[in-house]
Amino acid sequence: MIRGLLLSKVFGRDEIIASQPVPELAEELRRDTGITVVAGNAEVVRAGAIIFIGVKPGVVLPVIEETAGDLNGKLVVSLAAGIRLEAMEAKASARFMRVMTNTPSAIGRGATAVAPGSRSTREDVSRVLEMFNRIGAAVEAEERHIDAVTALAGSGPAFVYTVIEALARGAEAEGMPHDVALTLATQTALGAAQLAAESGASPDELRRMVITPGGTTAAGLAAMEKLKTSEGLMAAVQAAAARGREMATS
Template sequence: MSASPYQFGFIGAGKLAGSVIRGLLLKNFCAPSAILASEPNAETRTQLQNELGISLTTENGEIAAKTEIVFLGVKPQMVLPVLRGLGVALTDKLVVSFAAGIRIAQMEVVTPARIMRVLTNTPSAIGRAASAFASGPRATDQDRQKIRTMFGTIGLVVEVDDDQINAVTALAGSGPAFVYAMIEALARGGEKMGLNKQVSLQLAAQTALGATEMMMTSGKSPEELIKMVVTPGGTTAAGLRVMEERFVAAALADAVEAATKRGQEMARENL
């Protein structure tokens, strides 16, 4: 039996934390009765309670007192103030931060808790997350296994060092937005060539889904899969040539770099 009334506590239940909660419930990892979340926004509280059946509060202290594992779903600039505010209430607790830019060492200075970080993304809501976790020196092997199992239930999970988390944030955390932008651009191309907007968007999204599944299941590299589609002098070759001329691949790599650097800046801003 659990010593705490709830297994999982979420301080902040916005877009990302809400997606994680939805994924855990979708995959039957736990029951709604196992989750307690604190959320200042009344509309969000009502929505989560009605939609998911979890317990809600406005008091962060209640999360610390009543849950086994505390997840921080607050904005990066609020992480350290929240931890300071909870003080010794987090003694012997595992605290897992979702925030970009705030390193484990920074958090350990202000709290006695065992600290881990998880960087995940909003597709966790449908069990398709790309997640990475890093653990501080106080975290135990049991802590790491719990988090690996939990996030493995809602998608892919890998373990990385804390100094690699900013890159994970840029690639996996921000990555869905980059992919959505690419899908939107493909759909606009279809519209430009005369397709109905909705049809074009559906085709672009399904193409991205199919290509992703193909890569994940075939064991082939992206380069090999591209060669399977391209015919010399054909339509795909013509399109790829334009992408090369417009430096599309370089722009995407630069987007990941820019997001990574912003995460590093955020860490320095919170020293």
């Protein structure tokens, strides 16, 4: 996310400070991004106007407890799956929000949902939405939908990569060289996604534009239907969402 914010010029390098207690990782982050990296969370919280918590879910509440005094009254954005706003708001008097984004945000192509907490203001929501719209597409969502967002947007890139890989392997099975197959599969997914985003047509309408009755696309789609490909992708999203709910109660 830091790389996306820098790439899109949302913030300059001198406007971001991050904490990383592992010296080797801190040096790597400093070298790769040019931002200020310190060892402790307290220094970041005291210096920052907007605090992003980007740690593993099990560490979120301890980090908030550790810095609660300095967090009070500040806008705090949690990027972690599974940790509810109510739990965070019980630890500090900050204006908490939850944001779920994904790895393509690093190149300005992220998919992000923003869920406001009970203390966050409409100005807070607008500010965070504007920020994440600069590194992709961002929408406001109710917190009860965040587990589904985590599954669709957060885990979704892995599902898409699996589809790209499978398309390439299918072409390889027909004798195509690996690098050629992967290039064509990746560009096909990229172009199809861009057309879906910009055309205003539904996925079903776009799919019908490609199909000729009795043709190659129809044969391929019939094979996908036989193997229940759509059901498998739906099940992947639902399983990921269920895991997010489990994490919230563990």
